[in-house]
Amino acid sequence: MRAIRFAPGEVELLDQTKLPHETVWEKFTSADEVAAAIRDMKVRGAPAIGAAAAFGLAAEARRLQGDSQLREKLLEAAKRLRSARPTAVNLAQALDEMLSVLTQTGDDALADALYAKAVAIADADVATNRRIGAFGADVIGQHGGHILTHCNTGSLATVEYGTALGVIRALHERGTLRHVYVDETRPYLQGARLTAYELAEEGIPFDIITDSTAGYAMAQGWVDAVVVGADRIARNGDTANKIGTYTLAVLAQYHGIPFYVAAPTTTLDLATATGRDIPIEERHANEVTHMFGRPIAPIGASARHLAFDVTPGALITGIITECGVAKPPYIESLAEMAGRHGA
Numbered sequence: 186m187r188a189i190r191f192a193p194g195e196v197e198l199l200d201q202t203k204l205p206h207e208t209v210w211e212k213f214t215s216a217d218e219v220a221a222a223i224r225d226m227k228v229r230g231a232p233a234i235g236a237a238a239a240f241g242l243a244a245e246a247r248r249l250q251g252d253s254q255l256r257e258k259l260l261e262a263a264k265r266l267r268s269a270r271p272t273a274v275n276l277a278q279a280l281d282e283m284l285s286v287l288t289q290t291g292d293d294a295l296a297d298a299l300y301a302k303a304v305a306i307a308d309a310d311v312a313t314n315r316r317i318g319a320f321g322a323d324v325i326g327q328h329g330g331h332i333l334t335h336c337n338t339g340s341l342a343t344v345e346y347g348t349a350l351g352v353i354r355a356l357h358e359r360g361t362l363r364h365v366y367v368d369e370t371r372p373y374l375q376g377a378r379l380t381a382y383e384l385a386e387e388g389i390p391f392d393i394i395t396d397s398t399a400g401y402a403m404a405q406g407w408v409d410a411v412v413v414g415a416d417r418i419a420r421n422g423d424t425a426n427k428i429g430t431y432t433l434a435v436l437a438q439y440h441g442i443p444f445y446v447a448a449p450t451t452t453l454d455l456a457t458a459t460g461r462d463i464p465i466e467e468r469h470a471n472e473v474t475h476m477f478g479r480p481i482a483p484i485g486a487s488a489r490h491l492a493f494d495v496t497p498g499a500l501i502t503g504i505i506t507e508c509g510v511a512k513p514p515y516i517e518s519l520a521e522m523a524g525r526h527g528a
């Protein structure tokens with residue numbers, strides 16, 4: 186399964202706001218159209234928005250080919266893409282990688298070179314996710330086959346295969362997965378709508394649970410391990426991820442259940458010392474007070490929609506990357522993983 190298709194000058198995205206009941210692909214040919222799609226969460230998931238932004242910038246270069254201010258306009262377009270969502274560091278990392286092409290290529294070859302770089306970023310993500318899956322299945326398989334996960338971290342959150350859901354796929358491929366408990370993940374419902382969609386497609390056994398069921402599920406002994414994704418991991422292992430992740434980590438520690446984060450090294454932000462320094466996106470209150478456009482709260486009710494929270498590294502058993510599994514102390518182990526990236 187893929188939610189992103191690309192060709193020179195265009196990128197097609199599966200509109201994730203319409204899943205699981207409608208399959209609607211939308212074609213984009215400019216950076217601003219892709220920035221809006223990221224803001225509106227038609228495409229979401231840290232690696233997926235990085236790849237989408239890369240193809241958006243490549244399409245912009247083709248659209249502006251021959252413009253006397255091509256480079257200046259591309260730098261401005263990259264800024265608008267970067268500001269579409271603040272927390273996932275993969276967005277910034279992908280754009281930085283794309284912009285490095287500008288220093289290596291002349292104007293005439295720029296559109297082709299940027300497209301080639303975007304394709305390389307996409308291909309690298311797929312290979313990375315399969316390595317994360319393998320390392321994750323090795324380490325989580327030791328704990329048992331009943332896994333709880335949060336949000337969506339699969340092919341809909343990456344270019345293909347996924348990070349935490351990639352680990353679950355790898356466990357299923359090995360025959361060691363028994364069951365998946367899928368947090369619905371209010372208010373955007375990435376779990377109930379997107380993770381359930383992916384697992385159902387592949388016949389992987391699961392139950393959707395409300396976010397508020399997770400603690401009781403752990404207390405009942407249903408869960409052998411928790412694995413979640415990440416949007417930004419600070420130097421000390423503090424991890425920003427979908428709101429509700431921190432709650433799961435505290436519950437897992439209380440119940441003595443291993444809690445793993447699965448993420449590519451492009452999600453590591455070693456320039457950020459701790460989770461306190463990670464920007465947390467706050468989205469419009471109507472994403473809490475409304476569901477599919479219908480009010481579920483009194484009209485005019487006030488609400489807060491923090492899209493992410495931060496889990497302290499002290500609550501994380503291990504951080505599964507494509508370069509291996511980092512264990513505490515994360516300041517040393519994450520620096521080592523980053524050093525192995527691309528090695």
Ligand SMILES: CSC[C@H]1O[C@H](OP(=O)(O)O)[C@H](O)[C@@H]1O
Nearest residue numbers: 229230231338342414415426427
């Ligand atoms: C594989 S990273 C997925 C990551 O992104 C999600 O956030 P959103 O759906 O708002 O983009 C969530 O934090 C996932 O863990």
